[in-house]
Amino acid sequence: LSSSSAASDVYKRQVKFYWYIKPEQMKPLIKALSDQVQLSSYNHVFYVLQGGLFLYEQLTLLQAYPRDYKQHAIEYHRHPVHGNRLVDKSLPDNLTGQVLIIDDVWDTGRTAQLMLDDLLAQPRVSKIDFAFIAHKLDIPGQLALEQATLHIAVRLDNVWLGGCGMDLGVKGKVEDKIRRLPGLIVKKS
Numbered sequence: 001l002s003s004s005s006a007a008s009d010v011y012k013r014q015v016k017f018y019w020y021i022k023p024e025q026m027k028p029l030i031k032a033l034s035d036q037v038q039l040s041s042y043n044h045v046f047y048v049l050q051g052g053l054f055l056y057e058q059l060t061l062l063q064a065y066p067r068d069y070k071q072h073a074i075e076y077h078r079h080p081v082h083g084n085r086l087v088d089k090s091l092p093d094n095l096t097g098q099v100l101i102i103d104d105v106w107d108t109g110r111t112a113q114l115m116l117d118d119l120l121a122q123p124r125v126s127k128i129d130f131a132f133i134a135h136k137l138d139i140p141g142q143l144a145l146e147q148a149t150l151h152i153a154v155r156l157d158n159v160w161l162g163g164c165g166m167d168l169g170v171k172g173k174v175e176d177k178i179r180r181l182p183g184l185i186v187k188k189s
Contacts, residue, residue: 020185030058045102046074047074048104048115050075091115091128103132104159109139162185
């Protein structure tokens with residue numbers, strides 16, 4: 001684990017199969033990320049459903065930035081079996097200036113690449129930034145997006161994550177409860 005100095009004691013609390021980064025430990029990490037991405041300096045701010053919602057809400061709260069869930073929400077992903085592109089709510093056309101995309105985790109980079117490709121096809125977009133709660137390290141085949149700037153709250157090994165917008169891969173009623181946790185659950189390897 002590496003990040004700002006606030007992350008030095010993140011793994012103090014151990015649960016049977018998971019580590020838990022407590023909300024009071026996440027707050028300074030998200031605050032440091034908030035200091036890097038001033039929402040008002042962007043012409044367009046979007047968050048990726050569902051994972052980016054937690055970070056979007058935290059950043060808008062810290063910066064007193066007006067929330068517009070309908071306008072700011074987008075959804076990109078790949079089909080888990082076929083790998084083809086599925087877009088439920090894409091970025092709008094005719095964007096201009098600086099764009100910030102907020103999401104939960106940077107793992108393979110493939111979802112971010114889909115969004116980046118769409119943004120690069122819009123000639124009036126001048127700058128593209130991404131803000132993530134977590135960056136997973138040592139992912140085989142992880143893409144590096146050289147045309148965008150990445151802002152990261154915490155860097156972790158390649159492990160399952162939950163909370164802070166992430167669902168830990170659990171389906172059913174438990175999924176929303178885990179996703180809404182203000183702390184980060186990290187599955188032990």
